[in-house]
Amino acid sequence: MFAYVVRRVLATIPVMAVVALFVFSLLYIAPGDPAAVIAGDQATPADVERIRASLGLDRPYLVRFGAWLWDILRGDLGTSIFTNLPVSTMIAQRIEPTLSLMIVTLLLAVSVAVPMGVVAAWKQGTIVDRAVMAFAVLGFSVPVFVVGYLLAYFFALEWDLLPVQGYTPFARGFWPWLQNLILPAIALGTVYIALIARITRATMLEVLQQDYIRTAKAKGVGQRAILFLHALKNAAVPIVTVIGIGIALLIGGAVVTESVFAIPGLGRLTVDAILRRDYPVIQGVVLLFSFVYVLVNLVIDLLYTLFDPRIRY
Amino acid sequence: MDRRSLLKAGVAAGAVAATGGLAAPAYSQAANRVLRFVPQANLANFDPIWGTQFVVRNASMMVWDTLYGVDNTFTPRRQMVESEEVSQDGLTWTFRLRPNMRWHDGEPVRAADCVASLERWMVRDLMGQMIRALRQELVAVDDRTFRFRLSAPYPKMLLALGKNNTPIAFMMPERIARTDPFQQISEYVGSGPMRFNRAEWVPGARATFSRFEQYVPREEAPNWLSGGKRMLLDRIEWVIMPDPATAGAALQSGEIDWWETPLNDLLPVLRRNRNIRMDVADPLGNVGCLRFNHLHPPFNDVRARQAVAWVVNQADFMRAVVGNEDSLWRPMNSFFTPDTPNYTEVGSEILSRPRDPAMARRLLQEAGYRGEPVTMLVGQDIPVLNAHGQVANALLRSIGMNVDFVATDWGTVGARRASREPRERGGWNIFFTWFAGADHVNPASTLGIRAHGDGAWFGWPTDPAIEAARDKWFAANNAAEEKAACDELNRAAMISQPFTPTGFYRAVQAWRSNVSGIVPGPLPWFWGVSKS
Numbered sequence: 001m002f003a004y005v006v007r008r009v010l011a012t013i014p015v016m017a018v019v020a021l022f023v024f025s026l027l028y029i030a031p032g033d034p035a036a037v038i039a040g041d042q043a044t045p046a047d048v049e050r051i052r053a054s055l056g057l058d059r060p061y062l063v064r065f066g067a068w069l070w071d072i073l074r075g076d077l078g079t080s081i082f083t084n085l086p087v088s089t090m091i092a093q094r095i096e097p098t099l100s101l102m103i104v105t106l107l108l109a110v111s112v113a114v115p116m117g118v119v120a121a122w123k124q125g126t127i128v129d130r131a132v133m134a135f136a137v138l139g140f141s142v143p144v145f146v147v148g149y150l151l152a153y154f155f156a157l158e159w160d161l162l163p164v165q166g167y168t169p170f171a172r173g174f175w176p177w178l179q180n181l182i183l184p185a186i187a188l189g190t191v192y193i194a195l196i197a198r199i200t201r202a203t204m205l206e207v208l209q210q211d212y213i214r215t216a217k218a219k220g221v222g223q224r225a226i227l228f229l230h231a232l233k234n235a236a237v238p239i240v241t242v243i244g245i246g247i248a249l250l251i252g253g254a255v256v257t258e259s260v261f262a263i264p265g266l267g268r269l270t271v272d273a274i275l276r277r278d279y280p281v282i283q284g285v286v287l288l289f290s291f292v293y294v295l296v297n298l299v300i301d302l303l304y305t306l307f308d309p310r311i312r313y
Numbered sequence: 314m315d316r317r318s319l320l321k322a323g324v325a326a327g328a329v330a331a332t333g334g335l336a337a338p339a340y341s342q343a344a345n346r347v348l349r350f351v352p353q354a355n356l357a358n359f360d361p362i363w364g365t366q367f368v369v370r371n372a373s374m375m376v377w378d379t380l381y382g383v384d385n386t387f388t389p390r391r392q393m394v395e396s397e398e399v400s401q402d403g404l405t406w407t408f409r410l411r412p413n414m415r416w417h418d419g420e421p422v423r424a425a426d427c428v429a430s431l432e433r434w435m436v437r438d439l440m441g442q443m444i445r446a447l448r449q450e451l452v453a454v455d456d457r458t459f460r461f462r463l464s465a466p467y468p469k470m471l472l473a474l475g476k477n478n479t480p481i482a483f484m485m486p487e488r489i490a491r492t493d494p495f496q497q498i499s500e501y502v503g504s505g506p507m508r509f510n511r512a513e514w515v516p517g518a519r520a521t522f523s524r525f526e527q528y529v530p531r532e533e534a535p536n537w538l539s540g541g542k543r544m545l546l547d548r549i550e551w552v553i554m555p556d557p558a559t560a561g562a563a564l565q566s567g568e569i570d571w572w573e574t575p576l577n578d579l580l581p582v583l584r585r586n587r588n589i590r591m592d593v594a595d596p597l598g599n600v601g602c603l604r605f606n607h608l609h610p611p612f613n614d615v616r617a618r619q620a621v622a623w624v625v626n627q628a629d630f631m632r633a634v635v636g637n638e639d640s641l642w643r644p645m646n647s648f649f650t651p652d653t654p655n656y657t658e659v660g661s662e663i664l665s666r667p668r669d670p671a672m673a674r675r676l677l678q679e680a681g682y683r684g685e686p687v688t689m690l691v692g693q694d695i696p697v698l699n700a701h702g703q704v705a706n707a708l709l710r711s712i713g714m715n716v717d718f719v720a721t722d723w724g725t726v727g728a729r730r731a732s733r734e735p736r737e738r739g740g741w742n743i744f745f746t747w748f749a750g751a752d753h754v755n756p757a758s759t760l761g762i763r764a765h766g767d768g769a770w771f772g773w774p775t776d777p778a779i780e781a782a783r784d785k786w787f788a789a790n791n792a793a794e795e796k797a798a799c800d801e802l803n804r805a806a807m808i809s810q811p812f813t814p815t816g817f818y819r820a821v822q823a824w825r826s827n828v829s830g831i832v833p834g835p836l837p838w839f840w841g842v843s844k845s
Contacts, residue, residue, distance in 0.1 A: 264518030
């Protein structure tokens, strides 16, 4: 197992190298010019040229890539073209809100979606099943920002229960921290709940047809024990896989959710950087996201062994 | 520990956490001394000489002070300067600073700081560049006095030092001002009424400012950039909200106090809320711009540019920009801002007479236009520009032009408009933008109507008549001469159409009713603003 983990961690290095090359090349050929954005609308072409030169953007591709790669290898993600702050500092400033949003969303989604899927499978064909599936379809169909605006309208403006926007660091108290995350987490979690609930239902339906479930019923095991101890544990591998895949959904959804609820997280940092062509920030954030994604996949693979002892690495 | 003790401990911990007792709030100022403000854009950098975006200028106005500042009649008034003296021949300017001014780090403000600041500013600013070209000497005579010696008179010296157009001549400590003007500063020490809290700055999310206790305001009443900048607030928090709907909701719920640029679509909603006040943000408004590329066909021929001008219906453009709020726009048959001293409609028949598509088609034919594609760059991510693009697309097609509509983002437009290549090699024919009305009150900052070829703004028009009229304004010694020069400039520009004005429009600002002292102007002033 340990050797497997080490191998997998080492395997992230070539993956990250490919991501780095891809991101750098994509940004190099993408239209747009940070110097023009910095210079502003009133700048003369000569101003833009001087700013481009001062940023080193007039250097050849290979020179720029080599310099960037060398910095990365030394653990330096570079400095933002616009803010003059180290990219690592900007990421550090933004990581807590995004991490908080993802954790709360994940907890909310799993704690709601898994029981929903289980109950839907158990009550297959009934109104409960149909209601869960209807919710799932709705959850997939309604964009995150629409859910966000509706939640903000009712819970913040109409009923004055929760704040419209913003983020309070965890260090300033649990409730201040949580109250800023409830609406964004529901908005972001809706699609996630729909996804997990559907997969849970489908997998549970398959497991509930198995012989050992019929045997458990014949032995007089209670319904709850059958569902949650026998069936769910055996349905866990595909569910955990989907949760892992869903992390990518969360990263993408966080971009929108953070904008709608004005949460200063990595999603907004990415969008701002793309719109301004702040290359070092885009490269740093994409590298971070891809690293996280590789790690999440590793964790999911390791979790398989907990749910299914037959799996060995 | 047994199960009951564990549960009790958990409940107690939860209660403490829920009340926020685990950590004290970082800021303890009374709520009515803290103002939460949503600016027009993200404060992504904080160097008003390096980055000329309006949002940077607006924040900088709190932190850095100026030698002079214009009032609402565009007259430069003394600010950091106590007195000035100009020699009979107009070649030597001597400035004496006010006493007891201090930087935010406690050091005294010295003439040497101002010299270094002016040196940096002159490289980047249009008027500064003119002064720099004439400068024979700029030296600190003593700690409170510095002197300019010029090779020719420059009557607009005080306006240059006190204007509100970017980049403003902000004063910085010498060690900071020595930074290359094309590199960002990394230390934010000013002598203005507010200090910048660098440690709290999260670009894209938040910037905060605290009152500078040692700031000594002037005795005069505040008037735009001039007069006593008395801060009635201890702390100002800029909260960046990219989504207008969120900002609107936050203003309604009282989570923010002042929103600089509400989306026009949201004005009816805000108007219905009795806790919200609204007014025009900037009486000088904005000037819409349809910019031609003068280097390549068809718009290298003045008749093609005139053809477009003959069919531009400013009402169409402006309604696309401001919606049904007709009070927020007006026609602008001029290159100068309405309701300002230099406004003139001399020679503007091409815009003021009834629209004439037949004339436009004839002019296009005479210009040799035969249906070649016309590449129009439209920044879709900025609503004003998108609106311009949609209207212009229909307009040009209506006179038989073959529009190559390039829907892209502003970052791409910003890069592509710098290309001087023909359209088929990555160039362009038309793009849109807008100018602050404050930049069009006189020819000093009107980049769009410079017409000196290669050195001109994107589009690179060449027209000696425009340049000659502009030179006359700079040489003018009184208001009458200035007005005559502007008339001449307007006439020349109406013929040449370096760009076609698409109308004049104003934006609205909104704030909570418990905030008072907000004064409309070309930028948000925070002095005199209070909160109950």
